[in-house]
Amino acid sequence: MNILRWWGGILVAFALLAVMRIFLPLPFVNEVMIFSIYTMGCNFLLGRVGFISFGQPAYLAAGAYATAFYLFYFGTNPYIGLLVGIAGGALVSLVVGPLFVRLRSDYFALVNLALAVIIFYLMQKVLAGITQGDNGLWFLTNIASTPVLDLSKPNEFFIFVFIVALAVWAFYKYLDDTIYGACCLGTKVNEDKVRFLGYSNFKIRLTAFVIANTTTALAGALYAIYLGFVSPEISSPSRAADPVVVTILGGVGTLYGPIVGAVAYTGMKDLISNLIGNWELFIGLLLVIIMLAGEKGIWGTLEPRLKKLVFRGRGAPTVNEGKARVG
């Protein structure tokens, strides 16, 4: 019964995503899935460790370009490309992590954004010989068909990305229940107490940083394989706020937040840019309004009401997950 409860919410959420697949166009659903993986990393950093990062595109680009390099120059197997992308992201975050996590959270955000800009210029100008600058790397035809799940077909790519998103989500959910997850929340709320208990804040933060950014790199690698194309635009500073916006849109620190946020954000982006073409104005206003209204986001506002609805017949809610953990 406990296991069922552990899985209950997410099975419903992902079932809804699967249903979405039937009613909505495939590219939209694919983008939502990848975007929610992208956001999960940011959500973990912001909601659990209290680090706000405007530099997520840097790690997204690290993953995407590592995959692109492999598929463009060396091999044809997208699965290996995916692994290369993950390794690339982990490497970058391991190199910059020890430097960055020592900083206060305000400096942290600024330094990360600077890193995103640097990677953007690195890919656009400095390494133009390898990355072909603004033209980007095109390798859609290089991706070989694979047995079982053929990633070169959008249809089967959806199934794969679905499984990956579910796995990533389950991983974060598992992390929440471990002592390590509690430590993360501890460093956010009161780092002195964590130190008194004998844990190293630095190690906790570094691990969290690497985990979150490897997730982001995974999303980057998925983007690369899905689009078959990578350009410096992926780490463009003007898109730096996207994951933060989605995280806040969905609700910071909630487990379903990234999925809700990704659906809402991608949907709005498509709808509004079709209607008026000036969607920055709208998203900026929305962000300010959500922040002023109490930064709970869509899911954070909906959750208590949904609970009431579901548990009305069965007395008080027993599962207090999410609400108790929202930092």
Place this chain on the structure above:
Amino acid sequence: MMDTQLLIAGVIFGLSIGSIFFLMAIGLSLCFGLMRIISLDQLLYYSIGAYITYSVSLATGSMWLGVLCGLAMGGITSFAVERLVFRRIYERDITFSMITSFGILIGGVGVIKFFWGLVPRPVPIPIDAQVGIFGTDIPVYRLVVIVIALLVYAGIWLFLNRTIIGKAIRAGIENVEHVEGLGINVSRLFTITFIIAGTLSGLAGGLHAPLIMVDPQMGLEVLAFVFMVVIIGGLGSIKGTLVSAFLVGQVVSLGSLVYAPLAQMAPFAIMLLILLVKPTGLYGSTLVKR
């Protein structure tokens, strides 16, 4: 060895670009020092200043009038934003202000796109004259920009050290509760500081406009450099901001003489180096969120 003429031109170029960075970074730095907010919307006032300069100089033919209107508009917009938004969030966490101001920045870029469209606009340089320094021709306009930045620094210094309001602001940077306890209206102090910051950002935009093309994304393009200036100098320190602005300006300018892509990379490397030695920047104190 590098050509001397090229070197002199490079140094002047670096000083002028550093001046622009300084004018923008000072707003971020002051806001952080006094209100403990990170006000990314300063980059919006910079874009607004540049666009107003473009429109006014197109209409009247005088670029200096445009700069005046631009800085006034920067001040007015920042006043409105402070009243509508920031007033409600001073009490909140610092990341909160960062996200909110980023929302304002993106929203503002949307407004700019609505009014002026996506096409980059040129602004004519008001002073075409060149002046010879050690046998190198230097555009006078760049020297004027440097002089204006130094005047602003002197003005800010005098304001903070010689006037009551300035002294109150400095005291507020140390401890805002004590200032409040002395019966000084702190919320008015905040408004004044925010307007000063917005006005200076508008001025930076207006002065920068003739040197580059004015386009909706211009704020986001200088974002990284302004951040680096603020981080290297230390959040909340005026002197540190001046030093690091000129440092970053020189690194950008001289770096691009040695190897073009270095212009964007070198400041980042320097920033990492300084953060390694001193995580709060050159002149930053160990101020934490109160």
